[in-house]
Amino acid sequence: MDGSSETNEMQAELDSVEAELELVQLQITELLQKQAELTSRKNVLLERLGEACDSAQPSSSASSTESCGHVMSKQEMQHYDGTDFPWSKEVVWNLKELFKLSKFRPLQLRAINMTLSGKDLFLVMPTGRGKSLCYQLPAVCSKGFTLVITPLVSLMEDQIMYLQLINVPAAMLNASISKNNAKAVMAGITDPKSPFKLLYVTPEKIAKSKLLMSCLEKAYKAKLLSRIAVDEVHCCSQWGHDFRPDYKLLGILKRQFPKVPLLGLTATATSSVLKDCEKILCVQQPITLSASFNRTNLYYEVRIKDPDNEASICDIASLIKSRYQDQSGIVYVFSQKDAELVSSELQKRDILAYPYHANMDPDSKSRVHREWTANKIKVVVATVAFGMGIDKPDVRFVIHHTISKSIENYYQESGRAGRDDASADCIVFFGFSDIFRISTMVVMENVGQQKLLQMVDYCQNLDRCRRSLMAVHFDEVWDDEGCNQMCDTCCRVKDYSTVDITEHAKQVVQIMELAASMDEKLTPLKLVEAWMGKGPAKHRKTIKPTTLSRQQVEAVIVRMLLQGYLREDFSFTPYTTYFYMKLGRKAPLLKIQSHTLSMKMRITDGRSAVDTSDVKANEQDIDITFDPIVMKNGCLPQPRQKVFKEQRNQSRKQGLKPVSQTGKWREKAKKHLTDGHREEEEHQRGCIEVEVEVNIIDNTGVSDDGKAPSHQIKYCSKRKSATTQRVRRKACANVAALDISPTTPGGPAPALTVSSSPSQASIISDTAVKELCDLRNYYSKQLRRINYMSHEHLEQPTEPGVLACIREPLRSLWLPRRVTIGRMARSLWTRVSGRRKLVHDNIIV
Numbered sequence: 001m002d003g004s005s006e007t008n009e010m011q012a013e014l015d016s017v018e019a020e021l022e023l024v025q026l027q028i029t030e031l032l033q034k035q036a037e038l039t040s041r042k043n044v045l046l047e048r049l050g051e052a053c054d055s056a057q058p059s060s061s062a063s064s065t066e067s068c069g070h071v072m073s074k075q076e077m078q079h080y081d082g083t084d085f086p087w088s089k090e091v092v093w094n095l096k097e098l099f100k101l102s103k104f105r106p107l108q109l110r111a112i113n114m115t116l117s118g119k120d121l122f123l124v125m126p127t128g129r130g131k132s133l134c135y136q137l138p139a140v141c142s143k144g145f146t147l148v149i150t151p152l153v154s155l156m157e158d159q160i161m162y163l164q165l166i167n168v169p170a171a172m173l174n175a176s177i178s179k180n181n182a183k184a185v186m187a188g189i190t191d192p193k194s195p196f197k198l199l200y201v202t203p204e205k206i207a208k209s210k211l212l213m214s215c216l217e218k219a220y221k222a223k224l225l226s227r228i229a230v231d232e233v234h235c236c237s238q239w240g241h242d243f244r245p246d247y248k249l250l251g252i253l254k255r256q257f258p259k260v261p262l263l264g265l266t267a268t269a270t271s272s273v274l275k276d277c278e279k280i281l282c283v284q285q286p287i288t289l290s291a292s293f294n295r296t297n298l299y300y301e302v303r304i305k306d307p308d309n310e311a312s313i314c315d316i317a318s319l320i321k322s323r324y325q326d327q328s329g330i331v332y333v334f335s336q337k338d339a340e341l342v343s344s345e346l347q348k349r350d351i352l353a354y355p356y357h358a359n360m361d362p363d364s365k366s367r368v369h370r371e372w373t374a375n376k377i378k379v380v381v382a383t384v385a386f387g388m389g390i391d392k393p394d395v396r397f398v399i400h401h402t403i404s405k406s407i408e409n410y411y412q413e414s415g416r417a418g419r420d421d422a423s424a425d426c427i428v429f430f431g432f433s434d435i436f437r438i439s440t441m442v443v444m445e446n447v448g449q450q451k452l453l454q455m456v457d458y459c460q461n462l463d464r465c466r467r468s469l470m471a472v473h474f475d476e477v478w479d480d481e482g483c484n485q486m487c488d489t490c491c492r493v494k495d496y497s498t499v500d501i502t503e504h505a506k507q508v509v510q511i512m513e514l515a516a517s518m519d520e521k522l523t524p525l526k527l528v529e530a531w532m533g534k535g536p537a538k539h540r541k542t543i544k545p546t547t548l549s550r551q552q553v554e555a556v557i558v559r560m561l562l563q564g565y566l567r568e569d570f571s572f573t574p575y576t577t578y579f580y581m582k583l584g585r586k587a588p589l590l591k592i593q594s595h596t597l598s599m600k601m602r603i604t605d606g607r608s609a610v611d612t613s614d615v616k617a618n619e620q621d622i623d624i625t626f627d628p629i630v631m632k633n634g635c636l637p638q639p640r641q642k643v644f645k646e647q648r649n650q651s652r653k654q655g656l657k658p659v660s661q662t663g664k665w666r667e668k669a670k671k672h673l674t675d676g677h678r679e680e681e682e683h684q685r686g687c688i689e690v691e692v693e694v695n696i697i698d699n700t701g702v703s704d705d706g707k708a709p710s711h712q713i714k715y716c717s718k719r720k721s722a723t724t725q726r727v728r729r730k731a732c733a734n735v736a737a738l739d740i741s742p743t744t745p746g747g748p749a750p751a752l753t754v755s756s757s758p759s760q761a762s763i764i765s766d767t768a769v770k771e772l773c774d775l776r777n778y779y780s781k782q783l784r785r786i787n788y789m790s791h792e793h794l795e796q797p798t799e800p801g802v803l804a805c806i807r808e809p810l811r812s813l814w815l816p817r818r819v820t821i822g823r824m825a826r827s828l829w830t831r832v833s834g835r836r837k838l839v840h841d842n843i844i845v
């Protein structure tokens with residue numbers, strides 16, 4: 001045997017071993033899933049058995065699962081639910097008379113008794129269950145004051161406002177208070193009369209203020225520091241999703257004040273995060289009390305989001321109008337821009353909705369918050385900035401216009417509904433392209449991608465109780481039966497079937513391989529289009545388009561992503577992150593004859609897919625329509641008919657009025673904003689081509705069309721064709737002229753010779769400077785969306801007299817003689833567009 005055939009044989013064997021290994025890996029994954037299911041079941045049974053034994057033998061001393069560091073028997077634990085402690089009378093009196101509450105919620109009394117007994121404690125309780133009471137009430141029943149570490153000033157202010165309302169003296173120390181106030185608070189710390197019962201500080205204050213630490217030392221010695229409460233304690237751990245570096249330094253508190261009991265509070269910590277917090281805070285064997293995360297009054301539902309943004313907002317509007325008329329709610333969106341857009345669209349549909357996002361000024365934010373709390377505003381359309389400290393009891397719905405970045409986040413955000421214990425709805429609109437919008441955002445986060453895919457899995461799930469899927473993320477087991485039909489999957493009769501998608505997956509792999517052979521990268525949307533026969537001609541020639549509907553196509557691609565047949569691939573530029581699809585680890589398995597891949601897909605029972613008059617859960621049945629008979633063959637059937645929504649969208653699109661060319665600037669600007677949003681979406685598809693037309697005005701003040709110039713930039717955009725892949729946009733800008741000779745529109749371009757730098761006043765008038773700035777702002781926004789290479793191109797001027805870089809400060813501009821800013825911008829833009837087209841044609845299929 002010669003050397004080369006030996007190598008070939010070894011290579012063949014290696015390939016086969018690798019393929020076998022992949023298969024084993026697949027089996028391991030399946031077994032692990034099975035193991036998780038069985039473990040869940042086992043835990044439920046053990047818990048039930050334990051309860052049965054407890055009630056049969058009251059004297060038994062089963063060890064408690066609630067204590068983590070410190071092992072405490074169940075009986076010992078239950079002892080703390082009692083009201084025979086020296087402080088009990090005072091506690092009960094304060095609950096009723098001061099806090100005006102009739103009874104404790106689960107675990108509140110236990111936590112209060114434990115902390116009043118001097119124990120270190122971690123209290124894990126879902127949002128809105130009343131963690132604050134567990135340190136506020138002990139604070140008023142103790143001598144001295146309680147130190148509360150809170151991550152946000154807004155949270156402190158909220159609490160202080162509430163405490164003032166019920167006449168509990170409280171103070172705070174943060175950058176927003178005056179020097180005199182701070183001085184008075186510092187003095188109060190060591191005052192034996194304790195002018196406040198609670199002192200709120202940020203972790204940064206503990207870490208940085210020596211004066212505060214020395215006052216606390218004195219208070220400790222005088223036994224005035226009764227308790228330390230660390231709110232949002234998960235922020236200590238870098239495994240927690242809200243890690244704050246200064247929380248890491250809080251260990252000093254327990255080291256300096258070892259006899260003061262510490263109470264850590266959180267709504268989201270897993271056991272590993274708590275272990276980390278224990279170490280960071282230097283607490284020895286704290287007791288961990290965990291209340292169940294199951295919010296039984298919340299109804300969870302997932303709906304398929306219409307790919308057309310306008311239609312998706314329309315869906316949300318009709319949902320709010322039909323189901324939550326005059327009720328209070330939150331619509332969570334992905335970006336600040338979405339918050340503005342969605343709220344204005346809801347307003348147009350007579351819904352009292354206002355945006356809330358981090359970029360709003362503090363006054364506007366607090367006005368929206370206040371008016372919403374007072375029910376003057378019905379709906380807040382918010383980014384995640386509308387988060388901690390939102391404590392409105394009667395929120396009847398939380399709708400996610402875009403999925404959350406993780407199940408933990410979703411739990412927190414949706415958990416703002418139904419804090420009054422009355423039933424409320426949590427609805428997610430699940431859209432294919434949203435996965436990738438969020439993906440580019442979380443790519444740099446520790447396990448961000450993994451968490452996002454878990455959220456996607458939650459949304460694509462058709463058969464498992466939504467709460468039980470959530471429970472896994474909180475180290476809990478919630479019994480499916482305990483859902484009480486409070487999620488769409490438990491409500492719905494079994495309307496899905498397991499479908500063999502192997503052949504479809506093979507087609508996807510084929511497209512990916514073809515693209516790779518042409519050295520091309522596919523964005524998820526390009527992959528969808530290529531598979532549906534809508535991509536570039538070179539693809540259409542070689543690959544037979546699928547007969548699946550768009551939603552089926554997207555569902556299969558998502559499943560392949562979740563199962564590891566496809567994976568994400570990112571390309572970073574200084575301005576943006578591009579997302580592409582790649583073949584995943586398991587893709588080679590599809591080459592093996594015996595390998596199959598299946599997924600659950602919804603079937604409808606012959607009822608019209610457009611019938612939305614049924615119960616809540618049936619309202620989303622319009623997504624995929626199959627013929628069940630064909631399904632029996634084990635392959636995906638043809639869609640029975642075009643889905644109603646598509647028709648409705650079509651008619652909506654047709655009903656869109658074109659913006660008048662002569663329309664007012666405000667209308668155009670509005671349209672521009674809407675188009676800007678669409679553009680962002682199109683950009684996700686990697687297929688925008690921008691064309692800019694610049695009206696040149698000579699220095700006599702008359703524009704090309706003979707009209708007097710406006711000093712405002714005008715934008716007008718229109719789609720050239722609704723069917724073409726590429727969207728052409730026109731941005732018209734009227735710009736003031738430079739101090740140069742007039743140009744002939746359409747005539748030969750003047751010779752480009754540098755006259756001088758703009759530092760010479762003769763070149764640019766003030767108005768021109770302003771307009772150039774506006775123009776540059778507008779263009780740089782567009783440019784940011786263009787591939788990095790375009791910038792490189794611009795930043796390396798080879799010829800003199802060319803705009804050096806659009807993003808550089810104005811003083812670096814070198815303008816050629818006899819050229820208006822308008823012409824300059826046009827020439828620049830033409831080059832950028834050309835470059836961009838090149839980039840798209842060559843890189844993005």
Ligand SMILES: Nc1ncnc2c1ncn2[C@@H]1O[C@H](COP(=O)(O)OP(=O)(O)OP(=O)(O)O)[C@@H](O)[C@H]1O
Nearest residue numbers: 101103104105126127128129130131132133267391
């Ligand atoms: N025992 C109780 N009975 C009725 N309402 C209660 C009780 N305890 C607390 N509440 C109310 O529950 C609401 C939420 O309480 P709180 O702000 O303490 O929750 P939280 O767990 O700290 O939430 P978050 O994690 O969002 O900070 C408050 O309006 C509070 O008055």
